[in-house]
Amino acid sequence: MxxxxxxxxxxxxxxxxxxxxxxxxxxxxxxxxxxxxxxxxxxxxxxxxxxxxxxxxxxxxxxxxxxxxxxxxxxxxxxxxxxxxxxxxxxxxxxxxxxxxxxxxxxxxxxxxxxxxxxxxxxxxxxxxxxxxxxxxxxxxxxxxxxxxxxxxxxxxxxxxxxxxxxxxxxxxxxxxxxxxxxxxxxxxxxxxxxxxRIAPAEPPPAEPEPGHFTAGIRWVLANPPMRAFFGAVATLQFFNFIFHTLFVLYATRELGLSAGMFGAVLSVAAVGGLAGAVGSGAVVRRIGIGPSIVLGCAAFTLPLLLVPLAGGPTGLVLTLLFVAEFVSSAGVMLLDIAAGSLQLALVPDGLRSRVLGAFRFLTHGFRPLGAVAGGFLGTFLGVRPALWIGTAGAALGTLWLLLSPIARIRDLPSAPAVQSETPDAAPATTPDAARGS
Structure with missing residues (x-):
């Protein structure tokens, strides 16, 4: 191909x-x-x-x-x-x-x-x-x-x-x-x-009315093996990461004793890590391929956050652990976003792009409030640090969705599917064998 x-x-x-x-x-x-x-x-x-x-x-x-x-x-x-x-x-x-x-x-x-x-x-x-x-x-x-x-x-x-x-x-x-x-x-x-x-892109023609138009994006995501695996990974990340984010500020300020200025410095380091990830993502993708980059980005995003509930002791050690966690995690999420976003663009047919994006965000955003509620519940009944362990360890499990899917074997971006192809069966580039790199 x-x-x-x-x-x-x-x-x-x-x-x-x-x-x-x-x-x-x-x-x-x-x-x-x-x-x-x-x-x-x-x-x-x-x-x-x-x-x-x-x-x-x-x-x-x-x-x-x-x-x-x-x-x-x-x-x-x-x-x-x-x-x-x-x-x-x-x-x-x-x-x-x-x-x-x-x-x-x-x-x-x-x-x-x-x-x-x-x-x-x-x-x-x-x-x-x-x-x-x-x-x-x-x-x-x-x-x-x-x-x-x-x-x-x-x-x-x-x-x-x-x-x-x-x-x-x-x-x-x-x-x-x-x-x-x-x-x-x-x-x-x-x-x-x-x-x-002041730009004039050649936009694809609008999709024709069809039975099931409203739910076509959801059906396409769930029927396409790479996208289904990515949805599973992102849903897992969203749920457990919002357990983490619901409690992170409380944990950093009350249990670790960080001042507002120190916490702001941690967030600034995270932003620098994100910038480094964005700058270096192209070289990583060229080096190891698009699918392995997605897996690496997911792992780099989630695993370093295990250092957050591990943090303790002198303030200098606490800040060092948080700086490392936030810098590497932010670099990882940028690599994940860039590589996965590029693969999705290549896989999704033109006539389905908006519906697939809307469906994907609808499905994954639904896990955010659930994670926030779970974070409050776990933090109240188990304590903040144990809840953070659950949030960070659970998020790391999202990588397994990718490792066990066709995504891990995709080296190159597949050719764009035809404009009129709006189902996985009609878009050869989206099947596991066709999407797999050589």
Whole structure:
């Protein structure tokens, strides 16, 4: 079977391509804006409006609910649209308008918590719609042999936003106030819209109406051996990792005695690790192949976190263990995201991309609240450290899904399936034998 050949050779820098460069710069700037809003929106609720714990819980629910409820229908709808890029531009403009309403209301002394809830819910819903269209536009911009390089650049930008975005958001909040700082996020969405307006990818035609259109993405994921294994791995990671994240701050500050500054330093090291993973992922994939890179990324993401419940003793030793755990884990998750994202792009037929992404996120996001609830339960009845052992050890089991699947044997990206192929049986590139590297 014909292969892309991208794994075994270097390709010219992707940023020489004007269309991708415009797309990438728009995404890079808007990712920084996302990080600013993650700081500014809750601070607006707490500092300006005096929100209590219950009200903050409602705000977080408004942010997360669209990802759980809308990914599946949004993916089904997006696959039947002819102009996904235009939809992305609309969502950027609409998100900017919602965020701009907050400083306006603040200036008029009319800002309320219900308005924050509506904005958080609206921005979350529009972001879901943006992402299910984005996967199609990204694939249309690049040939298959550039997927790894393109994903490396986008994920590198994401790591940079994690590194600098919260600090920039904190400065803007301190200087301008939280509601006014959200103007910056709105402006980044306007910039993204302008960049998208200046590219013209050859988007695939919309999917034709068919029986079972709404559930086609779920059926495709579950019927495709590599994707089914990856879903099992990610579901396991999501559940156990949210046990970990539910308790990590409490454990680090109360049981390990870290100050806010020390904990912030740990998170900064994690961001640096993510950037290192994004930069080095292309070389790793070329060296060992796409499937082994996915397995390595999953193992590197999960196993180092076992050092967290192991941490104890002098503060210097505790920080060293946490630095190592967060740096290596963040590098691993970047390698996992880049390699797995590239393989998914190569496996999924054009006419199913939005539905598969929406279905995959619907399935995996459902494990997040379950993990958070389990983390609170285990932390209460077993103690925080034992619960962290369960969370970190359980997440490491996700690697077994990949080791026992066809993914571990895939060396090169398979050729893209035909546009009209919308089931595993109709897409030869997605079968275990065809997807396996030579």
């Amino acid at each position: 014909k292969r892309t050949g991208a794994i075994g050779r270097r390709v010219p820098p992707l940023l020489r391509d004007q269309g991708f460069r415009r797309y990438w710069t728009g995404q890079t700037v808007s990712l920084v804006g996302d990080q600013i809003s993650l700081i500014a929106l809750p601070l607006a609720a707490v500092v300006v409006l005096g929100a209590d714990a219950a009200e903050m819980g409602w705000l977080k629910t408004a942010e997360l609910l669209p990802a759980l409820l809308l990914n599946l229908p949004a993916g089904a709808w997006a696959d039947r649209q002819a102009h996904r890029r235009r939809i992305m531009i609309f969502t950027d403009l609409a998100r900017a308008a919602l965020l701009f309403s907050l400083p306006v209301a603040y200036a008029l002394d009319a800002l309320t918590l219900p308005q924050l809830y509506v904005v958080a819910l609206g921005v979350g819903a529009l972001t879901v719609l943006f992402e299910v269209c984005n996967v199609v536009v990204f694939a249309a911009l690049l040939p298959a042999d550039r997927y790894v390089q393109g994903n490396s650049l986008v994920n590198g930008s994401r790591s940079m936003s994690w590194l600098g975005g919260p600090g920039l958001g904190g400065v803007l909040v301190a200087v301008l106030s939280a509601p006014v700082a959200l103007l910056a996020t709105g402006l980044t969405y306007l910039f993204s819209a302008e960049r998208l307006a």
